[in-house]
Amino acid sequence: MSRSAELRSARKDPSDQTPGVLPDGAALRTIQRRRKRVLRIGVVVLLVLVAGSRAMAERQSELHDMIEATGLFAIGVCIFGRGWCSLYIGGRKKTELVTTGPYSSCRNPLYVFNMIGAFGVGAQTGSIVLGCLFAGLCWMVFRNVVAHEEALLSERFGKAFRRYQNTVPRFRPTWFRWRDEENLLCKPALFLTTTRDAMWFLVAGPIFEGIKLMQDEGWLTPLIHLP
Numbered sequence: 049m050s051r052s053a054e055l056r057s058a059r060k061d062p063s064d065q066t067p068g069v070l071p072d073g074a075a076l077r078t079i080q081r082r083r084k085r086v087l088r089i090g091v092v093v094l095l096v097l098v099a100g101s102r103a104m105a106e107r108q109s110e111l112h113d114m115i116e117a118t119g120l121f122a123i124g125v126c127i128f129g130r131g132w133c134s135l136y137i138g139g140r141k142k143t144e145l146v147t148t149g150p151y152s153s154c155r156n157p158l159y160v161f162n163m164i165g166a167f168g169v170g171a172q173t174g175s176i177v178l179g180c181l182f183a184g185l186c187w188m189v190f191r192n193v194v195a196h197e198e199a200l201l202s203e204r205f206g207k208a209f210r211r212y213q214n215t216v217p218r219f220r221p222t223w224f225r226w227r228d229e230e231n232l233l234c235k236p237a238l239f240l241t242t243t244r245d246a247m248w249f250l251v252a253g254p255i256f257e258g259i260k261l262m263q264d265e266g267w268l269t270p271l272i273h274l275p
Contacts, residue, residue, distance in 0.1 A: 082193075086189050087186075087189055090185045090189065094170075094178075094181065094182060094185065095255075097178070097181070098173055098178065098256060098259055099259055099262075099268050100268075100269075100270060100271045100272065101173075101175070101178070101270050101271065101272045101273070101274050102175075102260075102263060102270035102272075102273050102274070103115070103173055103174035103175040103178075103273070103274060103275075104175075104273045104274065104275050105174050105175075105275075107174065107260060107264075112174040115171050115174050115175070115176060115179075116171060116172055116174055116253075118168075118171055119167070119168040119169070119170070119171025119172045119179060120168065120172075120253070121168070122164050122165065122167050122168030122171065122179075123165050123168035123169065123249045123250060123252075124168075125161065125164050125165075125168075126161045126162065126164045126165025126168060126246055126249055127165070127243060127246040127247065127249070129150075129157065129158075129160075129161035129164070130158060130161050130162070130165075130242050130243065130245070130246045131239055131242055131243040131246070132149075132150060133149075133150050133151075133157050133158045133161065133242075134158075134235075134238050134239045134241075134242035134243070135149070135232055135234050135239060136148060136149035136150060136151060136229075136232065137151070137158070138232070138233060138234060138235050138238060145201070145205045145208055145209055145212065147212055147216070147227070148227050148228055148229045149227075149228055149229065150221075151216075152216065152225055152226055152227040152228075153216070153221045153222050153223050153225050153226055154216065154217060154218075154219060154220065154221045154222070155194075155198075155212070155213070155216050155217065155218050155219075156190070156194055156218060156219060157221070159186075159190040159193075159194065159219070160219055160221070161246075162186055162190070163183045163186045163187055163190070163219075164183070165246065165249045166182040166183045166185065166186040166249075167179045167180065167182060167183040168249060168252075169182050169249055169252040170182030170183065172252045172253050172256045172257075173256050173259075173260075174260075175274040175275065176275060177274040177275055178274060187219075194218060198213065
């Protein structure tokens with residue numbers, strides 16, 4: 049049998065394949081690039097919304113400070129959570145089906161922590177509504193991305209992934225399903241990269257404070273006030 053015939057035969061039953069690089073790795077990279085483009089466009093749209101709106105709570109009020117503090121806490125959870133997930137995924141997403149640690153409770157914990165961080169970013173405006181809008185945008189983008197990723201994973205891992213898909217929720221954590229590993233093979237470079245990328249959420253604080261100052265000075269005129 050020729051090499052090309054062997055490859056076609058192997059692809060007929062993904063569940064029988066040995067671990068390796070995803071046959072549709074290029075498609076997965078395309079999905080990730082599209083996700084990043086949509087997120088960038090969404091960030092620009094939300095920045096315009098932030099510039100044209102203002103929280104109902106006064107900047108010096110306790111309520112405003114409480115909402116901002118809640119947002120900072122959410123960003124902290126995001127940074128910690130992303131680093132925690134990277135210890136388990138360890139660059140194995142394309143070669144192994146990871147079902148332990150945070151992935152035993154939720155199929156996409158990295159995306160869940162991103163949504164928590166997005167809420168924290170929006171809450172830096174002092175508005176709960178904007179925090180929910182930021183989180184909602186992330187959920188819409190990730191829901192579409194996950195649907196494509198799961199189709200590729202189902203093709204790659206076959207019955208094993210479909211069984212995992214039927215028992216572990218996509219986004220909602222179910223802690224009673226928790227399963228851990230005795231030992232983890234960690235990649236420090238990946239952990240640091242994942243944590244560093246999450247640090248960008250902290251940039252929202254100074255940016256939104258600058259927008260608030262411009263509104264106070266009359267350089268920007270808020271058109272709507274949000275709770």
